[in-house]
Amino acid sequence: MRLGKTNGDLSASMPQALQELLEPARQLAKDDSVWRGHCFVWKKPGSWVPQLTAWLSPRLRAGGLEKLKPRQFRDLCWDDSDWSRVLDKCVTADVEYHTSKLAEAIEPATIRAYHGCRTDDAGIYQREGLRTHDRAEMIARLQAVVDARPELKYFKDRLPDAIAAIENTLDIGALYVVADDQSLIKHAAHYLIYGSEWISAVLGHSYRHVLKTTGVPTLLEIDLPLRMGSLATRKELATKMLREWARLACNRPDWSAPIDFTFTLRTNVPSDWLVGHSHPGELVDPLEHYSTYRTPKPECAHCRAS
Numbered sequence: 001m002r003l004g005k006t007n008g009d010l011s012a013s014m015p016q017a018l019q020e021l022l023e024p025a026r027q028l029a030k031d032d033s034v035w036r037g038h039c040f041v042w043k044k045p046g047s048w049v050p051q052l053t054a055w056l057s058p059r060l061r062a063g064g065l066e067k068l069k070p071r072q073f074r075d076l077c078w079d080d081s082d083w084s085r086v087l088d089k090c091v092t093a094d095v096e097y098h099t100s101k102l103a104e105a106i107e108p109a110t111i112r113a114y115h116g117c118r119t120d121d122a123g124i125y126q127r128e129g130l131r132t133h134d135r136a137e138m139i140a141r142l143q144a145v146v147d148a149r150p151e152l153k154y155f156k157d158r159l160p161d162a163i164a165a166i167e168n169t170l171d172i173g174a175l176y177v178v179a180d181d182q183s184l185i186k187h188a189a190h191y192l193i194y195g196s197e198w199i200s201a202v203l204g205h206s207y208r209h210v211l212k213t214t215g216v217p218t219l220l221e222i223d224l225p226l227r228m229g230s231l232a233t234r235k236e237l238a239t240k241m242l243r244e245w246a247r248l249a250c251n252r253p254d255w256s257a258p259i260d261f262t263f264t265l266r267t268n269v270p271s272d273w274l275v276g277h278s279h280p281g282e283l284v285d286p287l288e289h290y291s292t293y294r295t296p297k298p299e300c301a302h303c304r305a306s
């Protein structure tokens, strides 16, 4: 059975598991055009799984879906690479080939991405966009923090040495956004609790607590065109999409895989890509032995004004 021929004619005799998998994709294009202008959210599989089912359907070998056995539980962890092996039995050519093709096909699509920061007013980002790491600007911001805080009086003289001691130059000109906020909040909430990782590193364990006294932990939501990611990044994402597609089809979990997936951008994010923000009320602080951080007042100036 080649699904390219059968998708428009779902037979009543087709097992229900196959029908449930195919039905949401029935009206969708079965080629690369299904991704053109499509906007999806990783943690909402309903926003991309039907498109991937449609895109995959002409790539399945005869009897491929029967081999996949939708709904048949496999004892594999969500991040087990063997999900690729499960899919490999169902497709023509091999998964590696289709992964490369999917990486090309999703280039005109848009994914909801997230950026963690600490700010008084998230509206600034929605008005001005997000900028890449400019070291001179960060030094000026750090200097302003040090100048404003009496408890940093004695640190002031040591500031040039403290800056020189942090050798990280990788962040310069870069901006990081992630495809899954679940992972960011669970494993890297220090971006929200302290803001800039570099400023936090310069202040160090003794002084970084001052960063918690202004602003509020903020999760910015960005609709990121996938053309902003490199082909290699899109290939990594395509790998995760195909594995998750197989897992969702077989195990039918009611949760999405909590992927740790970062896009490293080298250009600013314009304001019209910013589509919203939130202020998580409770976070786990990886810099303080994974203790719980509770946001005193989870709102910013933009929230209060609207």
Ligand SMILES: [Zn+2]
Binding pocket: 122, 277, 278, 279, 299, 300, 301, 302, 303, 304
């Ligand atoms: Zn707000």
